[in-house]
Amino acid sequence: MNLESVKTLYLAEMARSLRTVLQSIVSPVLSTSLYFVVFGAAIGSRISEVDGVSYGAFIVPGLIMLMLLTQSVSNASFGIFFPRFSGTIYEVLSAPISYWEVVVGYVGAAASKSLILGVIALITARLFVPYSIEHPLMMVLFLLLTAVTFSLLGFIIGIWAEGFERLQLVPLLVITPLTFLGGTFYSIDMLPPFWQAVTLANPVVYLVSGFRWSFYGISDVSPLVSLAMILLFLGAAIALVAWIFRTGYRLKS
Amino acid sequence: MIRVEGLGKTFAGGFEALCDIDLEIRRGEIFALLGPNGAGKTTLISVICGLVNPSRGRVLVDGYDNVRQFREARARIGLVPQELTNDAFIKVWDSVRFSRGLFGKPPDPAHIEKVLRSLSLWEKRNNRMITLSGGMKRRVLIAKALAHEPEILFLDEPTAGVDVALRRDMWEVVRQLRNSGVTIILTTHYIEEAEEMADRIGVIRSGELVLVEDKQALMQKLGRKELTIHLRDPLHAVPQRLSGHGLTLTEEGHALVYTYDAEAGEDDGTGIAELLADLEGPASPSRTCTLARAPWRRSSSAW
Ligand SMILES: Nc1ncnc2c1ncn2[C@@H]1O[C@H](COP(=O)(O)OP(=O)(O)OP(=O)(O)O)[C@@H](O)[C@H]1O
Ligand SMILES: [Mg+2]
Numbered sequence: 314m315n316l317e318s319v320k321t322l323y324l325a326e327m328a329r330s331l332r333t334v335l336q337s338i339v340s341p342v343l344s345t346s347l348y349f350v351v352f353g354a355a356i357g358s359r360i361s362e363v364d365g366v367s368y369g370a371f372i373v374p375g376l377i378m379l380m381l382l383t384q385s386v387s388n389a390s391f392g393i394f395f396p397r398f399s400g401t402i403y404e405v406l407s408a409p410i411s412y413w414e415v416v417v418g419y420v421g422a423a424a425s426k427s428l429i430l431g432v433i434a435l436i437t438a439r440l441f442v443p444y445s446i447e448h449p450l451m452m453v454l455f456l457l458l459t460a461v462t463f464s465l466l467g468f469i470i471g472i473w474a475e476g477f478e479r480l481q482l483v484p485l486l487v488i489t490p491l492t493f494l495g496g497t498f499y500s501i502d503m504l505p506p507f508w509q510a511v512t513l514a515n516p517v518v519y520l521v522s523g524f525r526w527s528f529y530g531i532s533d534v535s536p537l538v539s540l541a542m543i544l545l546f547l548g549a550a551i552a553l554v555a556w557i558f559r560t561g562y563r564l565k566s
Numbered sequence: 567m568i569r570v571e572g573l574g575k576t577f578a579g580g581f582e583a584l585c586d587i588d589l590e591i592r593r594g595e596i597f598a599l600l601g602p603n604g605a606g607k608t609t610l611i612s613v614i615c616g617l618v619n620p621s622r623g624r625v626l627v628d629g630y631d632n633v634r635q636f637r638e639a640r641a642r643i644g645l646v647p648q649e650l651t652n653d654a655f656i657k658v659w660d661s662v663r664f665s666r667g668l669f670g671k672p673p674d675p676a677h678i679e680k681v682l683r684s685l686s687l688w689e690k691r692n693n694r695m696i697t698l699s700g701g702m703k704r705r706v707l708i709a710k711a712l713a714h715e716p717e718i719l720f721l722d723e724p725t726a727g728v729d730v731a732l733r734r735d736m737w738e739v740v741r742q743l744r745n746s747g748v749t750i751i752l753t754t755h756y757i758e759e760a761e762e763m764a765d766r767i768g769v770i771r772s773g774e775l776v777l778v779e780d781k782q783a784l785m786q787k788l789g790r791k792e793l794t795i796h797l798r799d800p801l802h803a804v805p806q807r808l809s810g811h812g813l814t815l816t817e818e819g820h821a822l823v824y825t826y827d828a829e830a831g832e833d834d835g836t837g838i839a840e841l842l843a844d845l846e847g848p849a850s851p852s853r854t855c856t857l858a859r860a861p862w863r864r865s866s867s868a869w
Pocket of ligand 2: 608
């Protein structure tokens with residue numbers, strides 16, 4: 314492993330985010346606050362409790378997941394798309410580093426950034442509702458795995474995209490609907506049986522459920538199933554990246 | 567220093583950009599790759615630097631295979647691309663420092679300062695790239711390529727878009743680099759530039775290396791006022807395209823003799839540049855490697 318190169322890539326990516334540090338911090342604070350005002354206060358006043366947890370506290374893990382997913386995908390996809398688009402990728406491709414070192418640099422930076430934003434959102438949420446974390450270690454593990462997995466997915470999208478439209482397409486058409494339908498704002502046993510079954514096909518359900526379990530010990534599916542599913546997604550993402558590199562897909566002609 | 571063996575590149579659409587290139591670059595020389603637009607200069611450089619996968623053949627850099635031992639091979643190479651590509655908002659200093667780190671070298675501000683000064687960029691070190699002129703941006707790309715102290719430097723059309731004064735400066739920088747032991751491969755469209763700069767010149771046309779010649783030998787032969795071009799396949803008559811050059815066919819169609827008038831030289835002097843341009847000719851679109859190989863040999867004895 315060429316540590317100096319990986320460190321350089323990682324820090325350069327982090328520095329790029331730092332140039333827009335204000336909007337990086339403002340956006341999670343603002344969106345979390347909005348969700349709390351709209352869902353926590355407005356709807357929460359009608360729905361008092363879900364599974365023994367106040368509605369405001371119930372939606373916290375889902376909101377953090379929502380932020381983590383969207384930020385991971387957008388950071389990572391932009392991070393690799395931008396040098397491809399501007400042509401500066403030539404330097405990375407001609408450097409004495411392996412593809413996996415490139416991944417560690419780019420995906421590591423994207424995941425770090427979304428983790429930082431996730432923590433900021435958690436702190437913001439605390440201003441609105443008191444919540445507890447029953448299994449902090451598992452919570453951190455879920456956060457980490459999700460950030461890495463979806464940063465990998467973003468990386469893949471950034472390599473696949475041939476224009477800014479495509480870069481937006483997958484997040485818009487796939488990630489956002491899945492997260493909204495992923496049990497962030499409701500427990501899936503509030504749905505009719507048929508929709509419960511359909512929902513179980515949504516991978517985000519497992520993430521939100523497992524993450525919520527690490528907070529309150531309640532979950533839609535067993536936390537072990539959640540963990541297994543995340544590891545499955547991670548494995549799939551790694552396999553896809555490996556395929557991209559083996560074929561040189563969209564990086565080298 | 568670099569050995570290219572039987573290198574071929576066919577792009578995904580089936581376009582054959584490089585045909586069986588064999589080339590040896592010597593340690594410490596300045597090698598000019600001369601050829602018209604679309605000849606394959608950038609493609610050849612890209613394959614050597616690992617930006618494009620070769621379809622056939624291989625490249626050894628200082629003895630290391632550039633695919634299987636890419637770390638050793640690439641660590642020795644600095645590349646200045648033809649296109650001015652950069653992150654508009656990054657500062658010059660950060661950009662050059664990034665390049666060094668990317669190649670796995672520990673930070674060395676003194677070296678980066680030296681590089682920036684040698685390229686007259688020191689005053690601009692805190693400028694963002696977007697505030698620089700085109701010529702300055704090109705020099706930043708050179709600085710980035712030199713940041714990791716490469717033994718080999720590729721310059722893809724270094725003087726494109728550079729004014730005459732700066733061009734002289736740039737040639738001077740290149741010479742200094744050569745004097746410090748760096749092997750330099752540059753591409754150009756102009757034989758004058760190749761003559762001015764290079765120790766050896768390779769002419770590439772439609773993906774084929776049609777000639778590799780020592781500049782000194784070339785000039786000496788030019789001094790004899792007679793240039794003999796040996797042909798691989800014999801010709802019956804001087805081709806139409808070359809009729810304006812006063813060529814004669816000898817050795818039963820196996821050689822073309824070009825006699826030029828050194829005294830009459832108005833603009834170009836020898837007319838060699840025009841002759842080469844016509845020899846290169848327009849690329850034939852449906853060419854394949856084996857069928858329509860250029861009729862002249864590519865060994866240095868060909869002249
Ligand atoms: N990615 C690609 N896919 C398909 N064809 C390509 C690709 N890159 C280059 N080519 C083709 O290969 C040929 C050689 O291109 P190359 O860029 O190597 O030329 P060049 O000698 O550098 O020309 P110039 O002097 O204009 O820079 C051209 O016909 C070009 O269209
Ligand atoms: Mg070119």
